[in-house]
Amino acid sequence: MVEETELRYDPAAIETKWQQRWAADPHLYAAEPVSSAKPKYYVLEMLPYPSGQLHMGHVRNYSIGDALARHMWMRGYNVLHPMGWDAFGLPAENAALKNNTPPREWTLSNIAAMKRQMQRIGFSYDWGTEVTTCLPDYYRWNQWFFLRMYEKGLVYRKKSRVNWCPECATVLANEQVINGYCWRHEETLVEQRDLEQWFFRITAYAQELLDGLDKLEGWPEKVRTMQRNWIGRSEGTEIDFAVENRSEKIRVFTTRVDTIFGATSVQLAPEHPLVMALAAADAGLKTQVAELIDEQKKAKESGEMGEIEKHGIPTGHFAINPYNREPVPIWVANYVLMDYGTGAIMSVPAHDERDFEFSKKYAIPIRQVIASADSNAEEPELPFSAEEGVLLNSGEYNGLTCIQAQKRLQEAAARGAFGEAAVTFRLKDWGVSRQRYWGTPIPMIHCERDGLVPVPDEQLPVLLPERIEITQTGGSPLSRVPEFVNVKCPKCGRAARRETDTMDTFVDSSWYFYRYTDAKNVSAPFGRERARYWFPIDQYIGGVEHAILHLIYSRFWTKVMRDLGMTENDEPVRRLFTQGMVIKDGAKMSKSKGNVVSPDDMVARYGADATRMYALFAAPPDRDLEWQEDGVAGVSRFLARVWRLVEKHAPVARSAASQAQGRSATGAGVALLRKLHQTIAKITQDFEGRWHFNTCVAAIMELVNELQAADAQLASGEIAAPVVRELLRTLVLLLAPFAPYLSAELWEKLGEKSAILRAAWPKSDPELAKEDKIEVPVQINGKLIAVVRVASDADPKQFEAAALADEKVKARTAGKTVAKVIVVPGRAVNLVVK
């Protein structure tokens, strides 16, 4: 058949054609206004940093989101599916240093390149809502928010020890320090420096951020757990120990106040104010403490804080346990942290492993104060910290359970005004100052007379100067731009200095998804009505690496906006999906490993449809995906089969366009329609929750395999034309979320004029999907012996009869007793034979 061999699937031609058509129709992917009668659906993928190149992780992320967006359009939803650019950040400055290109130019040209890549792959983004965070019409609202938060007391400035990356030449947030190393520079140790820094008071929302996690049922448990740990809520008690012969008090934080009669020393962090005071008067102590501080710093920087050997220095002073007036020695210890709790602990060696190790080393007494409640039970070896048992050696509290004692001891502390119940969080305030150029300028002015003065709203945006020389001499590049720095104080009009720090780029990504709903608004970050309509985001998709930073800041920001009266919802994201990594040869793709696969190459060789469909087919979306080019070729061959199949039989299908849909199928047609409707049901269900798109693609492949096997019947007219039409039309619709270009092309070939994106998603007809005969396994004592064919609606008796009538079963049961027959209708028959 000459005709057949000339048919060739040419993805490049098809994809170019449709790309042009889609580009010519800016409304195709645009959401309808908030007055739309359709239900809304907001699907969002995490916006990329414009590095210049899309990588496979992006392609995977966006292919998942795009399949969902297309499916939801076809289900009749009003879909918001936007894209933007997380466009501030250090690489632009590094590139500027390297190539002498202005950061803005470099960034914008990268954006243009990546946008072309996205359009080439055919993602259904509404570019009318595009957000670019480095442009003034976006970052002015960062400044606006900063001022609103300042007014609310949620922004403050303090001198603090900060994480400093010498490579970035800037401050890093705690979240950006990974085991003492910079999150961008895996081999650069982070240093500590003291600087005046701007902070967001995220800790004001610590409890709410924690509580909110319980309600985020559409989030992976893993992410919720990570955030819980990060917030690190700890309930306990703070107790003041007086210091013998001195006026200071030492406030300790403990979660186990019930063990306080076992406290045989008090341990202070090396940077504790009392230690500083003592060291000031004691040169010897000062030297030793300096060493401890140094040691602790190094251990923290290298991430080995958990492994350093415990040691300390006795101060020679004593603290008084307020409960029993017992004096206990005060030590300075290398394992006590100043930035958690109060920087001081009571040491209970009998019931804390760390205290035990320390006390053993220095022969500090160890006193057991908890005993097993069951007097017959063997006493566990010290130290033990289980919160079960009763108190002993604890005066009037003896015999109480740990929990009872905690409460009573707290009450006593409150009565005696030497302590109280306390909650401590691990979460720290968010340091947002960066001594970098390529970020949002912080809208504050330093006036000698008026102090800190906010830039008035009408002077926003504070524009980043465009012409600037980037050098690596440290300090903020903006501080070297006189026309930026030198301003008049908005209050007194005298010469003043503009703040030269810029904001952490995580500010940009904390609210960008609100801007998408109203990207062109010039009088507000976004309008209330639109936010109310579109939020919360129905589905957010991205990498798990953002489980803590980005997603906790975004939740914080939403709560702040709620308290500013801008939004109504507490949480920005209803459902979160974290997709797995794309790996190659068992490792994450990276330039240094040389295992990077370029999306452009894949698209050029196999087409966009094959590339993105492979990304969905090779693994379920939540798992890591091993990129194998042979697999892409396989998907491409599959698409070619689909193309030939539809191409060949389209004329028959088109001829039936005017006829009624065929329930009149017989023979092969019945079987094909059955498979078709089973496939519709399977894929529809998967979109509704399970998201195993790999098996969705497999199901379409099975369907195509069956259609192909029935090629002769499709061609000969043995299967009625209306049935052929339904088969091919539905096949193309099912394929549309996964291979949009090919689907659009074949949709047109089938004589359809309107966009397939707005065509109705097919409905599975349960009657057509139903099997009339099913194969059922027959087991004897749980072991598979035979398979029998039975009518699908047979009753249990018929299943049993069919099983017993089977030759193999007869042979196995001959001369034995069938003690029991278990029939699971439609599932299995199991004979218990003795």
Next chain:
RNA sequence: GCGGAAGUGGUGAAAUGGCAAACACACUAGCCUUAGGAGCUAGCGCCCAAAAGGCUUGCGGGUUCAAGUCCCGCCUUCCGCACCA
């Protein structure tokens, strides 16, 4: 140490407690040919020469008529947190 996820053919993987390995990739044999990164047919977990048969979801127990799936204990790998008092 704490928390989470995972462990199934040569590979990626599939399997509401009910026929383990669907769908692909790779490989093998054959066909076709306009010699292609094409198409078609067949085979492809392990043992056994083959058949018959037996075995098989990291390891060991358990629950059940029936376990890859549920429960208990262990091992390994990956991820997150980590002197957080």
